[in-house]
Amino acid sequence: MTVYILCFVLFLVGLYGVITRRNLIKIAIALSIMEFSIFLMLVLIGYIDGGLAPIVDPDLAGQIYVDPLPQAMVLTAIVIGLATTSMLMAIAIRLYRKYKTFDIREIKNLRG
């Protein structure tokens, strides 16, 4: 159970960063940290004690393998995380070229 709680603490650290930081790069870092904690949580749920990595060896019959389903889902999520992070970085560099700062309070033109 401590692992789950520590995993959630890592998520909360990321959430704290998103709420309190003002720098766009730091917000991107905090979002990545939240992502990582969720990946770890899903893989932790699929772990089985004494299980092998989910690669079937035909010589070893009756072996237990860890659950491959969360791993496949997390694999998809990791790649999509890369896509969102690179998109965020492209937007950040565009905003920096226009406003000469990463401070989200200075970037006011998008205010409703």
Add this chain to the structure above:
Amino acid sequence: MELTISIILGFMIIGAIYALHAKDLLSAVVAMGIVGYGLVICFLLLKAPDLAIVQIVVETITLVIMVAVVLDSTRDEIAVTFDRRSIINMVTGLIVFAALFYFFILAIGNLDPLGSHTLRMSESYVNGAVEKTGSVNLVTGVLFDFRAYDTLGEAVILYTAALGVLTLLRMKGKK
């Protein structure tokens, strides 16, 4: 196993807190590497080699992109001043954290303890998967056979993101 992962997670939390408080953006980006590569070690310990390979590649690419962005702009962190708004933000954050933590403690009561998971839901993916898909690696069997459309959608998302980045970086901004 639980102890090892707890220690690595502790280091990841310290790295994450440092990354959010570093004065220099470059060191913040490098400290994010602690979290990402710590995650790789956790994946290896949790018997997920495919994830470890993908995560190490993705983490390296992310670091390269972030370092390129930071070096192309500024390395200085904005000076943090305590005004009314940041205090309101922190109080809101604390309340949200307390509520989330309470519900999380309630929720993990329903989870199996670490290591005692049963293949209740993925039984049909695992039983006879080698004969059905022809792949000895169960993860690629799920990704490229049972959920091939999912993987196709993922490729579409990657392609769209690449197009978006290209458009954003080539566009001439209005003065």
